[in-house]
Amino acid sequence: MTSSASPTQASQKSRLRMIVLQALVFSLFVTLFARLYYLQVVSGDEYHAQAAAQSVREIVVQPQRGLIVDDMGRPLVTNRTSWVVSLDRSVLDKMTDDVREKLVERLAAEVDVRAKRIERQLISCGDAGSVVGLCWNGSPFQPVPVAKDVDQSVALRILEQPEDFPAVVVDQQTVRSYPEPFGINLAHVLGYLSPITEDELDAAEDGGDRSVNGASAVGRAGVEKQYDRWLRGMPGYRSVAVDSMGRVLGDDGEVESQPGDTLVTSIDAKVQGVVEQQLEDAIAVARSEFDSVTGKNYVADSGAVVVLEADTGRVVAMASQPTYDPGVWVGGITKKQLSRLYSERAGTPLLGRATQGQFAPGSTWKPFMTAGALTNGYDRDTLLNCSSYLSVGNRDFKNYESGAYGYITFAKALEVSCNTFFYRVGLDFWQRYGSDVADVDARDPLVQKAKDFGFGRETGIDLPGEASGRIADRKWKRAYFESQKDYYCELSSKPQDDETSDFVYLFAREFCVEGFAYRAGDAVNFAIGQGDTIVTPLQLARAYAAIANGGTLYAPRIGKAIVGPDGHVIRRIAPKKVGTVHVPDRVIGYIDEALKGVTRQGTMAWRMGGFPLDEVVIRSKTGSAEVYGKQSTSWVASYSDDYVVVMMVSQGGTGSGTSGPAVRAIWEALYGITGEDVRPGDAAIPGTVPPAALPSFRRDGSILPPAREDQ
Structure with missing residues (x-):
C-alpha cells in the first residue's frame, strides 16, 4: 500500500519551484541590464561612431591636374571646364524597371550616347556584366559620369527640366586642353589620359597610394605617364549625410583637393612648330616625286625629326608622322577612333617614330x-x-x-x-x-x-x-x-x-x-648601316651629340623642372650622363672636320648653297638606307656647336634629296638666318640657345618667360 505526500511536503516543493523561477528571471534581468550597460556605457562611443559612419559617406573631389609648359612658360597642356552628365544610382535603384528604362532612353537621346552604353557605365567593375573600360570604378555613393564634354545648351536643358530627369546630375568638371601654341601637335611627347583600371586601383590601394581613386584618369603615354605622380595632385573628399535608403541629406564636411604640380619641359614650342611643319612638307613633297627604282611615287609613309641640345641631351623639339590629336581622349574615346590609332592602314598613329620607330641607318x-x-x-x-x-x-x-x-x-x-x-x-x-x-x-x-x-x-x-x-x-x-x-x-x-x-x-x-x-x-x-641593324632617330641624334660634345652620352631629357601650385620649384631635372665614348679627341676632331666637308662640298652641299657656313658651322651626314620590299629611307643627321638635328622619312628617297631642304630650314629657324644673313634676334629661341633659367610663375596664375643673363 503506497502512501501519498503530505500537504506540507507539497507546499514546500511549490515554494522551491517558485524560488528557482524567481532566481532564473532575476538572473535574466541582471544579464540584460549588464549587456545594456556594456553597450550603452562601456562601448557606447564605438557604436556611436559606427552608426555615424553608416550615415555619412565620402564623395571624391578630383584635383585639378598640373600644367605642362615649354621652356619659355608657354602652356602645352592645360585644363578647361567641361559639362558632365552623371547618374545617381542610389536614386535609380528606387525606380521601377520601366521608369528607369524610360529615363535612360530619354537621357541617351539628349546626350547622344547609346542607352546600352549608359547601362554598362552604371555597372561597378567586378560585378556581373561589367565591361573593362566602361564599368564604374568609383564610390557607389558617387554619381556615375555617363557623358562628358556635353554641349552647354544640352546641359542647361537637363538642369531646367529636373522633373523629366530625376537621378540626373549635371555639373562642370575640368578636363585636359591643348592650346597648341604655334599650331603644334606634340602628341607623342605629351601623351594622353584614360580612366584608371581595376588592377591599377587595387595596386595603388595595396601600396597605400591615396592620390588615385576609382574615378581617376591617369597618364597612358608621353610625359603625362612619365610624370603622372607629380601631375595628378591629391584628391579631396566631401562627406555627405545619407538616410537609410541611401539618399543624400546634406554636406557633412569637406577636405579640399590639392592641385597637381606643373611640369616645365625643355621643348620650345616655336622650334617645335617649325619642325612639325618641315616634316609635314617634306613628306608631302616626297609623295609627289617619282621613284625610278620602283616605278611609282615615293610612299613616304612615316617620318621623324629630333632636335637636341648637344651639350646636355635635352630635347628641344621632337616630331613624328603620322600623328594623332591627343584631344580625342578627352571625354572618352570611341571604338572607331581607337581602332584608327592602332590601324596599320592609317600608319599606326600611336607609334612615335622618333623613339619607337626602328630603321636601318x-x-x-x-x-x-x-x-x-x-x-x-x-x-x-x-x-x-x-x-x-x-x-x-x-x-x-x-x-x-x-x-x-x-x-x-x-x-x-x-x-x-x-x-x-x-x-x-x-x-x-x-x-x-x-x-x-x-x-x-x-x-x-x-x-x-x-x-x-x-x-x-x-x-x-x-x-x-x-x-x-x-x-x-x-x-x-x-x-x-x-x-x-x-x-x-x-x-x-x-x-x-x-x-x-x-x-x-x-x-x-x-x-x-x-x-x-x-x-x-x-x-x-x-659597315654601311645596312642589313638587320636598326636604330631609332633618337638613338642616332644622341650618338651625333656625343661627337659634337666630345664623347659624352646623355639620357635625353624632356622634363626640366617640377613646380608646385604656389610657384616654388620642387625639383630641377638635371641632364643625366650615362656613358662616355672611348674615342681619342684627335679622332673625334678628325670626324668633325670630315662632316664639315659633307656640308660644304659633299653630299649635303647642294642643299646648303648660300647658307652662311662661316658664321654657323654645320656638320652633316646623309643616308639612303635600302629596305627589302620597300623604298629607301631618307636620313640627314647634322649638328652645330649648340644643337643636333636628325631627320628621317621612311620610304622617302635619298637623304639630301628629301630631308635636306627641311633640315636646312630648321637650322635657319634656330639661328635666325635669312638668306646669307644671320640675325640672332630673329632666332626661334631668344638668344639663340635655350635659357638656363626657368619661367616665372606668379601668384595670379600668369607665367612669364625666364630671365636671361644676357638681358
Whole structure:
C-alpha cells in the first residue's frame, strides 16, 4: 500500500519551484541590464561612431591636374571646364524597371550616347556584366559620369527640366586642353589620359597610394605617364549625410583637393612648330616625286625629326608622322577612333617614330664605323679604293650614293659617302678576327664601337615605351636562327606552293642549313648601316651629340623642372650622363672636320648653297638606307656647336634629296638666318640657345618667360 505526500511536503516543493523561477528571471534581468550597460556605457562611443559612419559617406573631389609648359612658360597642356552628365544610382535603384528604362532612353537621346552604353557605365567593375573600360570604378555613393564634354545648351536643358530627369546630375568638371601654341601637335611627347583600371586601383590601394581613386584618369603615354605622380595632385573628399535608403541629406564636411604640380619641359614650342611643319612638307613633297627604282611615287609613309641640345641631351623639339590629336581622349574615346590609332592602314598613329620607330641607318652610320676603324689599327692617312663595286663571295656590293673615286681617305669617304670604302673596312676586320662563321665570340671592332655610341639599347629618355634598336652582330644572328629555324626548316621541307615565292623558298632552304653563320656579307653590310641593324632617330641624334660634345652620352631629357601650385620649384631635372665614348679627341676632331666637308662640298652641299657656313658651322651626314620590299629611307643627321638635328622619312628617297631642304630650314629657324644673313634676334629661341633659367610663375596664375643673363 503506497502512501501519498503530505500537504506540507507539497507546499514546500511549490515554494522551491517558485524560488528557482524567481532566481532564473532575476538572473535574466541582471544579464540584460549588464549587456545594456556594456553597450550603452562601456562601448557606447564605438557604436556611436559606427552608426555615424553608416550615415555619412565620402564623395571624391578630383584635383585639378598640373600644367605642362615649354621652356619659355608657354602652356602645352592645360585644363578647361567641361559639362558632365552623371547618374545617381542610389536614386535609380528606387525606380521601377520601366521608369528607369524610360529615363535612360530619354537621357541617351539628349546626350547622344547609346542607352546600352549608359547601362554598362552604371555597372561597378567586378560585378556581373561589367565591361573593362566602361564599368564604374568609383564610390557607389558617387554619381556615375555617363557623358562628358556635353554641349552647354544640352546641359542647361537637363538642369531646367529636373522633373523629366530625376537621378540626373549635371555639373562642370575640368578636363585636359591643348592650346597648341604655334599650331603644334606634340602628341607623342605629351601623351594622353584614360580612366584608371581595376588592377591599377587595387595596386595603388595595396601600396597605400591615396592620390588615385576609382574615378581617376591617369597618364597612358608621353610625359603625362612619365610624370603622372607629380601631375595628378591629391584628391579631396566631401562627406555627405545619407538616410537609410541611401539618399543624400546634406554636406557633412569637406577636405579640399590639392592641385597637381606643373611640369616645365625643355621643348620650345616655336622650334617645335617649325619642325612639325618641315616634316609635314617634306613628306608631302616626297609623295609627289617619282621613284625610278620602283616605278611609282615615293610612299613616304612615316617620318621623324629630333632636335637636341648637344651639350646636355635635352630635347628641344621632337616630331613624328603620322600623328594623332591627343584631344580625342578627352571625354572618352570611341571604338572607331581607337581602332584608327592602332590601324596599320592609317600608319599606326600611336607609334612615335622618333623613339619607337626602328630603321636601318644607312650611311649616317659611317662616322661611327670611322671611329671604330681609327681606334683599331687604321689611321687618318689610310687610303682605300672607292671602286664602283666590291665582290664578296658570289655577290657584288655596289656604291649607291657615290661614283668611283679611286684611293681616298676616311674623310673623303664620308664626304662622298662611298660604300665600297667602308665595305673594305668591314671585310678586313672579318677576315682578321671572324672568318670562323660559327664563332659568336669573335672580336669585331666595328660592333664594339657601335655599342660604345649607345646603339642596341634604350637611350633612357624620360618617355615610356622607348625601343632599343638592334645591333645585328654574331650573337643576335645566332639567337635569331635558334628562334626561327623550326619555321624555315619546315617550310623548306615541303614542296613549293603557289603562295611561296622563289626567293622565300630559296631563303628558307639556305636559312635552315646555315642561318646561324655570320658571313663576310653580313660584315660589309654592317659597315654601311645596312642589313638587320636598326636604330631609332633618337638613338642616332644622341650618338651625333656625343661627337659634337666630345664623347659624352646623355639620357635625353624632356622634363626640366617640377613646380608646385604656389610657384616654388620642387625639383630641377638635371641632364643625366650615362656613358662616355672611348674615342681619342684627335679622332673625334678628325670626324668633325670630315662632316664639315659633307656640308660644304659633299653630299649635303647642294642643299646648303648660300647658307652662311662661316658664321654657323654645320656638320652633316646623309643616308639612303635600302629596305627589302620597300623604298629607301631618307636620313640627314647634322649638328652645330649648340644643337643636333636628325631627320628621317621612311620610304622617302635619298637623304639630301628629301630631308635636306627641311633640315636646312630648321637650322635657319634656330639661328635666325635669312638668306646669307644671320640675325640672332630673329632666332626661334631668344638668344639663340635655350635659357638656363626657368619661367616665372606668379601668384595670379600668369607665367612669364625666364630671365636671361644676357638681358
